[in-house]
Amino acid sequence: MPMFLKPRTKSYELQILHSLTPRMEFSNSLRTHFTNLNKGYIGEQNFETMLSNQLTIDLLILPDTYFEVNQSLIQVDTLLFTPSSPYLFEVKNFEGDYFIEDSRWYGPSGLEVNNPLAQLQRIETTFRKLFQQLRLPRVDVKGYVVFPNPEFTLYNAPRNVPIILPTQIPSFLKKINRSSGKLSDKPFNICQSLLENQADPTPYSRIPEYHYDQLLKGVFCPNCHKLEIIKSKNSLSCSECNYFESKQEGLLRNIKEYNLLFPHRAISTNNIYEWCEKAISRKSIQRVLLSEYVQEGKSRSIHYVKSN
Template structure:
């Protein structure tokens, strides 16, 4: 089938920020192990979502439009985020994706999910409850935005093929709601014929597509605050991409690592990414020089001019607007 993407799956901003934070704190920082564990958890979730893309190729119908990581406004400045949303003319399908290993037991009376791994039991919130809540939230969002009442189906999908899923046989809805990634196409191919009525014509689908994109707001956490750090704790300097040391210096219009003797032309780009992710979307000449340990204002100005950043103010008060897409374009 042809895969139509309404919203691409992107590396979560929290992953990029945690990677930047680990580049900028000492190896012996008391919060480092906690940050590394958080990064592994977020990366695993993202990789699990990515692994599901392969199975989408086995869907029979060709009218799906995929929205990944869609985060929409709800009430009181709150948002709800859906791992994957499949939009069709007859129904909408919500997927809550879990990338977990071990044995998973759905304890329905207590609305929890218990994982047994290496002899240790760990309790998690029940993803079925979360997925059902997303149905309620999306239904309300559609009503507020004046879209027709359309059936919304929801499933919890476990992406890791080694996971073992269990529950008490009396909880039959678990067997309907919880799937492995490999079984997802079979499930959707089986249920789609049960929804033959076209609710959204092409015009309405285009409208809904546009509203999803316009109202999506990426989650942008302040990881420095989240982990109880101060900006003054961040290490300054430019990282050598070969030996990962913050030792880069400017020499003869290039960047030089005194330790491994490697030379680079674009080492400042990673520093700008770290600055944007951790500190601010705007930067001044002075702030760049402090964060990079570069002394020359004129060299800094030339570097900024070469990247065509938008700016406000003049001379010493000039602030440059940082954009992740624009910075990465120069990598």
Template sequence: MDYYLSFLDVKGYYIFHDLRLHTGNKYFQMDILILSANYLLILEIKNIIGTVQFENYFNQFIRTVNGLEEGFYNPIFQTDKQKYMLKQWLNVQKFNTPPIESLICFTNPQTIIRADSRVKGTDSVIHSQNLLKIAEMDQKHRTSIFTKKDLLKIARCLIKSNKQDSSNVLARFNIAPDEIIKGVHCPRCYKIPIDRKRGNWYCSNCKIHSKDAYIDSLKDHLLLFGPQFTHLQFKEFLKINSNSIASKLISSLNLSYSGTSYKRTYILNNDDFLPK
């Protein structure tokens, strides 16, 4: 998808990947959102092998591989829901509501797409190599809804509002928490774990020393387990044996926390990683 998106004029579009937004009472997620002055475009990405069939009577989406049929959530309904939720989000943020289009992009060129002639919405189903269909939308929507200043404001609001659901990452990929390799990884060769010697993290593989190699490992913790941790969890995740060293590193981050010193829970935010 990145290859085909690279053909777009970078001055004319803002492209966002994997957005998860909140409308006030519900979350919704979009694989790719393209923001332009005239319209918004949602891209729903499907990497599915075999033959897929959009069926009208029961509004089904069926994949067949090696003679085995399997039902999936209909992506046409999925993009309809995304458009509805995106309109709600724009209203909550008090932005004008432009035309909102959607495309369902199958990235595997060998995927065979079939549809009942009565199925509505299949004109929005394409292989990713046909993404230049965006040019047709540019011709369809020729009236500007947003100024450059508006676009920048919306872009910043989308980034600020993006709420990734870190708590479900392990479940999503069926990984047990005890399968995660603990320790600080090397910022150059990614060997894990590396050792702490004389106030530095040292990698025996590529021979580098680093004072703040643990920062990237804390980012991993945020993505895998969420923003909260205790002193003991900090020690165990980074494989630090010394209570005093763990306390010193936590203190250097100036993190917000709750609870007493004995049962204190620290809270990581994206802006908290660099030592103060």
């Protein structure tokens, strides 16, 4: 069975942008950036689901790591170690009809997009340098650009390039399942060293300036970001996209977003009441805070902190 060495989580940048998007105006370029990050994350998640559902042999998977080599940052979407070889996957969640002309890639609107093969090459080169820098044993990493979105089509795709199209994923994974041998300590040790040397991508992220007073308050749908949330006694639902969650879940989500955006502001019943634009009663807020957080301070300065 595949063994995932860490869970894939949304990057700090993506989490912040998610929380901000219904609450402030984004510039067009920031909106595009956010949409791309989000799509990319969904693609990586989908590919990971395919790996865990379709791979049957023992192997190691290291999802979503960042490394810095000579002041350049690379994101390695998925690393996979079979007993015989390591693979590096650059996941592209492209959707629609793409085509290649004179080695240039064009998207559905006919506009040129960054050549994913060139990107893969840059990542591979940097990754090899990283191995030298960390004095890791030389391994022959096989890099591929993988397109997990079933609605992606690529015209004029040359043969013999390291690309895995949506329809090729099952057979590619079957081939991996046929590799023989047992995992040795070597890949474990390499992964361990890689995990210890991850870079923090935050300085490279695009987080806009934001201020508490300027943000819209309220309970927003996490799916479509509309304020249209109808409350029944114990639940919240969105009239726009039919998203549904319990009041407890919705409230916890909002407390977490508040805390993520403003780690230095106190979590108190009143502050959360204001953050949710009075959409949820103080009583419900207090109940959730008492059950999920630890109370600190006395009388007027009572606030809550995360347990453990």
